[in-house]
Amino acid sequence: MDDAAFDAREAARAKAWSMPIEEIDVADPELFQNDTLWPYFERLRKEAPVHYQPVHEFGPYWSVTRYEDIMAVDTDHETFSSEPSITIADPKDDFRLPMFIAMDPPKHDVQRKTVSPIVAGPNLAHLEPIIRERAGAILDELPVGEDFDWVDKVSIELTTMTLATLFDFPWEDRRKLTRWSDVATAGPKSGLFSSEEAAEDERRAELYECVDYFMRLWNERVNAPPKNDLISMLAHGESTRNMDRMEYLGNLVLLIVGGNDTTRNSITGSVLALNQNPDQYALLRARRDLIPSMVSETIRWQTPLAHMRRNATRDVELGGKTIRKGEKVVMWYVSGNRDETVIEDPNRYWIERPNVRRHLSFGFGIHRCVGNRLAELQLKVIWEEILKRFPSIEVTGEPTRVYSSFVKGYERLPVRIPA
Ligand code: HEM
Numbered sequence: 001m002d003d004a005a006f007d008a009r010e011a012a013r014a015k016a017w018s019m020p021i022e023e024i025d026v027a028d029p030e031l032f033q034n035d036t037l038w039p040y041f042e043r044l045r046k047e048a049p050v051h052y053q054p055v056h057e058f059g060p061y062w063s064v065t066r067y068e069d070i071m072a073v074d075t076d077h078e079t080f081s082s083e084p085s086i087t088i089a090d091p092k093d094d095f096r097l098p099m100f101i102a103m104d105p106p107k108h109d110v111q112r113k114t115v116s117p118i119v120a121g122p123n124l125a126h127l128e129p130i131i132r133e134r135a136g137a138i139l140d141e142l143p144v145g146e147d148f149d150w151v152d153k154v155s156i157e158l159t160t161m162t163l164a165t166l167f168d169f170p171w172e173d174r175r176k177l178t179r180w181s182d183v184a185t186a187g188p189k190s191g192l193f194s195s196e197e198a199a200e201d202e203r204r205a206e207l208y209e210c211v212d213y214f215m216r217l218w219n220e221r222v223n224a225p226p227k228n229d230l231i232s233m234l235a236h237g238e239s240t241r242n243m244d245r246m247e248y249l250g251n252l253v254l255l256i257v258g259g260n261d262t263t264r265n266s267i268t269g270s271v272l273a274l275n276q277n278p279d280q281y282a283l284l285r286a287r288r289d290l291i292p293s294m295v296s297e298t299i300r301w302q303t304p305l306a307h308m309r310r311n312a313t314r315d316v317e318l319g320g321k322t323i324r325k326g327e328k329v330v331m332w333y334v335s336g337n338r339d340e341t342v343i344e345d346p347n348r349y350w351i352e353r354p355n356v357r358r359h360l361s362f363g364f365g366i367h368r369c370v371g372n373r374l375a376e377l378q379l380k381v382i383w384e385e386i387l388k389r390f391p392s393i394e395v396t397g398e399p400t401r402v403y404s405s406f407v408k409g410y411e412r413l414p415v416r417i418p419a
Contacts, residue, residue: 097250265409
């Protein structure tokens with residue numbers, strides 16, 4: 001960590017523990033961009049584990065920060081609805097994107113069932129050698145002895161290729177998926193648009209381009225026999241074949257973001273975490289059988305989606321507080337994953353951690369991540385291939401983190417492979 005990053009963290013610690021607790025706003029994206037979120041969550045877990053923030057850009061919300069309380073919310077979908085949105089921002093009335101992650105049963109269940117075979121065991125067995133070959137080819141092309149950006153050259157490349165395969169998407173256009181993934185979750189201050197004022201219009205225009213592109217693929221596939229790709233599954237699925245354009249776009253955004261940013265940021269997070277913990281990197285080199293548990297530990301440590309949000313469907317007691325019907329409830333997975341009462345030494349990155357798959361990063365209950373095994377598979381394969389080739393991947397500077405309290409990840413990570 002450089003001096004500026006160290007000073008910022010020290011200042012955040014002092015502020016987090018001295019400011020009036022009711023003013024803490026953990027959804028502020030700046031805390032995530034500067035990596036200064038931790039002491040705020042530590043204080044909430046300790047002093048106000050179910051905490052009300054009345055003044056936020058997107059309206060008042062409750063924060064749930066302890067592991068067990070998050071589990072209680074996530075596994076009670078009748079009291080805590082996923083409609084109308086699973087992020088802290090409400091959908092805009094003139095741009096609603098229905099998607100099954102933001103639906104309750106019964107519609108959620110049938111749509112989820114339509115796409116889940118793509119990430120089930122038999123298809124993963126089919127995908128593994130394909131992912132391995134690509135991972136090897138990506139690594140073999142990397143420059144040795146000079147700085148490059150790991151996010152762009154490896155994390156984005158591999159996950160975008162996998163996503164293109166899931167959609168059977170035209171190969172040469174696959175970076176469009178990366179762009180749509182970034183645009184879908186980007187706010188006005190993300191830097192992805194020409195200006196803050198123009199951001200929302202530009203975002204919508206790009207997402208309309210996305211759905212137009214995918215509409216062509218739908219039209220090809222709906223008239224052909226069913227195949228093993230996501231578009232064909234949606235076009236032929238009983239519960240999805242009559243979706244209108246916006247619902248098609250909504251579900252595409254879900255599958256693009258779900259399958260892309262999260263895994264990308266876990267791959268980058270693994271390189272960063274192993275560099276920050278050289279003893280763990282050395283252990284991994286000596287014990288490749290630890291790769292699967294390193295993968296789970298990384299996904300806990302990184303928590304690629306910092307939160308999921310719910311809406312209370314009735315008045316309910318949680319952690320001694322009364323949440324009123326209609327209020328927003330934010331489950332901070334990023335905090336539950338550092339809950340010292342459930343996870344031993346939670347700030348330590350520890351690849352031999354007992355019960356290492358016990359984390360909240362994939363959620364729980366009926367919306368638990370459908371793609372979790374595919375995510376783990378990509379991380380496992382890339383690390384098996386890295387360790388075959390390189391003695392180390394050295395981080396050479398501070399990462400650039402994403403400006404978001406939802407997607408917790410990296411824009412850039414400078415690295416070097418020693419000559
Ligand atoms: C490390 C990588 C990943 C993380 C951390 C992650 C995290 C999550 C989380 C937190 C949820 C919501 C859980 C809840 O509300 O209880 C979710 C749902 C979902 N994820 Fe993932 N995900 C990852 C990779 C993937 C991949 C590779 C796919 C691929 C296709 C995917 C597709 C989905 C879908 C479709 C849902 C909605 C499930 C539903 O509503 O029933 N995810 N994911």
